[in-house]
Amino acid sequence: MANSWRRERWDSLRLLTPNWQSRLPGLRYEGPDPDGYMTAGEVTAFIERFAEVSHAPVRTGVNVTSVRRADEGYDVTTSRGEIRCRAVVIASGACNKPWVPPFNDAAPASVEQLTPFDYRDPAQLPDGGVLVVGASATGVQLAAELRRSGRPVTLSVGEHVRLPRAYRGRDVLWWMDASGVWDQRYDEVEDLTRARRLPSPQLAGAPDRTTLDLNALASMGVEMVGRWAAVRDGRALFSGGLRNVFSLADLKMERLLDTFDEWAKADGCDAEVGPPERFAQTRVPDSTRLQLDLRSGEIRAIVWATGFRPDYGWLDVPVIDAKGQLNHEGGVVDSPGLYALGLPVLRRRRSTFICGTEDDAREVIEHLAWFLGAGGSAIIGRGRGPFSPPPR
Numbered sequence: 525m526a527n528s529w530r531r532e533r534w535d536s537l538r539l540l541t542p543n544w545q546s547r548l549p550g551l552r553y554e555g556p557d558p559d560g561y562m563t564a565g566e567v568t569a570f571i572e573r574f575a576e577v578s579h580a581p582v583r584t585g586v587n588v589t590s591v592r593r594a595d596e597g598y599d600v601t602t603s604r605g606e607i608r609c610r611a612v613v614i615a616s617g618a619c620n621k622p623w624v625p626p627f628n629d630a631a632p633a634s635v636e637q638l639t640p641f642d643y644r645d646p647a648q649l650p651d652g653g654v655l656v657v658g659a660s661a662t663g664v665q666l667a668a669e670l671r672r673s674g675r676p677v678t679l680s681v682g683e684h685v686r687l688p689r690a691y692r693g694r695d696v697l698w699w700m701d702a703s704g705v706w707d708q709r710y711d712e713v714e715d716l717t718r719a720r721r722l723p724s725p726q727l728a729g730a731p732d733r734t735t736l737d738l739n740a741l742a743s744m745g746v747e748m749v750g751r752w753a754a755v756r757d758g759r760a761l762f763s764g765g766l767r768n769v770f771s772l773a774d775l776k777m778e779r780l781l782d783t784f785d786e787w788a789k790a791d792g793c794d795a796e797v798g799p800p801e802r803f804a805q806t807r808v809p810d811s812t813r814l815q816l817d818l819r820s821g822e823i824r825a826i827v828w829a830t831g832f833r834p835d836y837g838w839l840d841v842p843v844i845d846a847k848g849q850l851n852h853e854g855g856v857v858d859s860p861g862l863y864a865l866g867l868p869v870l871r872r873r874r875s876t877f878i879c880g881t882e883d884d885a886r887e888v889i890e891h892l893a894w895f896l897g898a899g900g901s902a903i904i905g906r907g908r909g910p911f912s913p914p915p916r
């Protein structure tokens with residue numbers, strides 16, 4: 525239970541969503557610090573508590589090794605035997621494997637390479653320079669922690685989502701929640717594929733609520749380079765054009781803050797929050813290096829903070845696309861009786877976060893109940909593909 529929060533997170537990680545936002549059906553955070561951010565251990569305890577209050581018959585330590593279509597549903601093979609069932613809800617997570625660009629093999633063996641699943645704390649890394657690749661939530665948090673440990677840190681920055689930790693005196697995720705930005709439904713999003721692939725925001729759940737953007741990292745002495753594009757003769761080659769990447773992230777942040785301001789006016793809560801703020805543009809370094817010789821000894825370790833992917837290696841049903849993502853329509857998978865929960869922008873923007881599960885689960889389970897009741901047998905009997913519209 526809570527396997528990913530128990531085993532796949534680094535020691536200092538805290539949720540970037542505030543405690544009051546950690547809610548599951550029938551369970552709310554009720555501790556003394558609603559505006560704080562849970563440690564990984566606290567998330568584990570929260571999920572254990574959920575298992576208690578929900579009275580779900582949880583079986584822990586069971587690995588599903590295969591799910592196959594059968595006449596009347598699915599045959600599920602587990603490390604503790606077979607289960608025959610009419611419906612399956614896939615809730616195996618969106619971040620089962622760290623993703624690393626294929627050219628990692630070309631880096632010299634003298635440079636240690638870690639993913640966020642291997643990384644626990646700075647003491648694990650050799651002394652000397654570290655190249656952190658990726659500047660989303662994981663990358664900025666690890667770059668800051670490694671820099672604080674006294675190491676020279678270079679951060680390779682591609683497309684990213686910049687956000688201030690607090691805006692007009694409130695947590696920026698309060699604004700996402702209150703203004704309805706997070707309620708936008710998957711079928712209203714203009715480019716759903718892109719929205720589902722959007723990198724995590726540059727946010728950290730630090731108890732002092734400081735903003736951890738690229739300006740903060742630059743002030744700490746982190747060197748920025750562009751997106752890592754290739755390795756040639758032991759050299760890492762980076763894209764130029766940091767200025768454009770920075771401007772785009774600044775522009776998108778400003779548009780979002782405009783949306784918040786408009787909502788605050790329309791909602792009448794303008795007077796209850798602080799005055800509108802605008803933040804300094806991301807500072808472009810005077811010069812940026814376009815390559816780094818990985819054999820020179822300057823870089824002793826590379827931390828790949830380049831994102832995560834789901835792992836459906838156990839799913840023997842043809843519902844995975846060429847990019848390894850599950851084909852589904854708001855959690856209704858393209859195979860009768862197969863459902864999904866816990867994926868980015870599954871039914872709304874907030875689906876990406878723990879607090880998104882409650883609404884999604886209600887709607888997906890409504891469809892599942894309909895399937896098991898009225899429609900299920902007929903649909904399976906007719907061997908149809910994507911099946912009839914769910915109750916909305």
Ligand SMILES: Cc1cc2nc3c(=O)[nH]c(=O)nc-3n(C[C@H](O)[C@H](O)[C@H](O)COP(=O)(O)OP(=O)(O)OC[C@H]3O[C@@H](n4cnc5c(N)ncnc54)[C@H](O)[C@@H]3O)c2cc1C
Nearest residue numbers: 527528539540541586587588616617619838866876877878
């Ligand atoms: C580094 C990181 C930081 C995050 N920070 C936040 C945050 O601040 N706030 C927030 O709301 N969300 C955050 N998230 C997202 C958060 O992880 C998800 O919202 C939440 O964990 C989703 O829960 P889940 O149960 O759907 O998936 P997961 O937590 O990924 O759980 C899936 C479970 O399925 C198990 N599983 C997978 N395959 C099998 C199999 N074949 N057989 C049996 N079991 C299997 C896994 O072991 C795991 O226990 C973060 C994610 C990551 C990776």
